[in-house]
Amino acid sequence: MIWQFDIIILTLVIICGIAAISVRDLLGASILFGAYSFMMCLLWAVMGAVDVAFTEASVGAGVSTVFFVAAVFRTSRSSKD
Numbered sequence: 001m002i003w004q005f006d007i008i009i010l011t012l013v014i015i016c017g018i019a020a021i022s023v024r025d026l027l028g029a030s031i032l033f034g035a036y037s038f039m040m041c042l043l044w045a046v047m048g049a050v051d052v053a054f055t056e057a058s059v060g061a062g063v064s065t066v067f068f069v070a071a072v073f074r075t076s077r078s079s080k081d
Contacts, residue, residue, distance in 0.1 A: 006046060013039045026072045034065030 016039055020032035037060030044053035 006043075009039060009043050009046060013043060026075075027069065030065060030068035030072055033068060034061050037061035037064065 013036060016032055016036035020029050020036055023029050023032060037056060041053045041057040041061055044050075044056055
């Protein structure tokens, strides 16, 4: 496989991971977590683990992100920052 493609995906995984834990907005963190899961799905697929990639795409990037976003919309802010 092309090693430059692997490095690009790995860099995007690291950027999404750091951004997800450093952003202060819960909705933004949920969306960045979904992007992180999708990038991990791509990384698993490039490495040849298609079954793990499919599971990561369906559970990590799909269902978990929807649940996180739904939980964020069901909560209310206690302060007016």
